Amino acid sequence: MPTTKVQLGAVQETLLIPLWARAAENNQPDPILRDPKSAEILGQIDYDFSKLAKAEGTQMGCCMRGWLFDRWVSAFLAGHPDGIVVEIGCGLNTRFERVDNGRVLWFDLDLPDAMALRGRFFEPTDRRRFIAASALDPAWVEIVNSAGPRPVLFVAEAVLIYLSEAQVRQFLALVAEHFAGALLAFDSMAPSAVKNQHRHEVMRYYNARFQWGIRDIRAIESWDSRYRVLESCTFWDVPKRYHRRVPLLMRLLYSLPPLNNAYRLSLVRLGRE
Numbered sequence: 001m002p003t004t005k006v007q008l009g010a011v012q013e014t015l016l017i018p019l020w021a022r023a024a025e026n027n028q029p030d031p032i033l034r035d036p037k038s039a040e041i042l043g044q045i046d047y048d049f050s051k052l053a054k055a056e057g058t059q060m061g062c063c064m065r066g067w068l069f070d071r072w073v074s075a076f077l078a079g080h081p082d083g084i085v086v087e088i089g090c091g092l093n094t095r096f097e098r099v100d101n102g103r104v105l106w107f108d109l110d111l112p113d114a115m116a117l118r119g120r121f122f123e124p125t126d127r128r129r130f131i132a133a134s135a136l137d138p139a140w141v142e143i144v145n146s147a148g149p150r151p152v153l154f155v156a157e158a159v160l161i162y163l164s165e166a167q168v169r170q171f172l173a174l175v176a177e178h179f180a181g182a183l184l185a186f187d188s189m190a191p192s193a194v195k196n197q198h199r200h201e202v203m204r205y206y207n208a209r210f211q212w213g214i215r216d217i218r219a220i221e222s223w224d225s226r227y228r229v230l231e232s233c234t235f236w237d238v239p240k241r242y243h244r245r246v247p248l249l250m251r252l253l254y255s256l257p258p259l260n261n262a263y264r265l266s267l268v269r270l271g272r273e
């Protein structure tokens with residue numbers, strides 16, 4: 001099978017990092033995520049993944065993050081089996097394959113170049129629809145709303161950290177205005193992590209840069225009275241049997257402040273149900 005050349009913008013190119021991480025995880029005897037689709041895609045992409053080969057922390061972190069987001073999506077679908085899930089900045093994510101309940105209406109949204117690449121490996125269906133647009137472009141709102149009134153969960157994995165605070169505020173306000181009561185799952189990092197991103201083991205290979213940092217995620221509740229943080233967690237909230245794969249020194253360091261709050265995943269409600 002011919003391989004696919006990758007032509008992506010700076011931020012969009014980072015979608016290849018979690019793809020590689022999930023594909024590599026399949027080789028573990030007890031994988032955090034089982035994702036044969038990602039391994040299949042990886043084998044069809046013409047790209048130098050060798051620069052990521054030694055990034056063990058990033059590889060495991062991407063899978064931990066994916067597992068935690070999957071948990072929130074599965075919980076949402078357990079309570080709202082006919083609900084809507086909107087994957088913001090979907091890249092080459094395979095979450096639909098991992099959590100589909102046979103009833104959810106799913107929207108994959110990303111910038112046009114990322115969606116063009118996605119179209120090489122995934123096909124839209126009646127229940128899975130593609131939107132090529134910026135998350136900040138209000139045009140996509142009408143597409144999702146055309147599905148009718150249903151509970152909605154937005155998932156923005158490794159997306160908001162590449163936006164400025166003004167853009168993050170703009171996105172949250174857009175969702176709150178048009179999807180009152182919707183849930184949003186996203187990740188964030190402390191300002192110190194943004195400042196020291198040059199130390200990140202893989203970001204040195206990419207032109208994309210983290211922009212948004214927030215010390216206490218509950219501070220967003222002061223942005224708008226409609227925002228409520230429902231849950232907030234870290235990588236250590238995955239099953240404990242996976243902790244032993246993390247080097248002992250790293251486990252100790254990231255259990256102490258301020259590193260224990262350097263990176264968080266949060267579930268927020270934007271408005272009343």
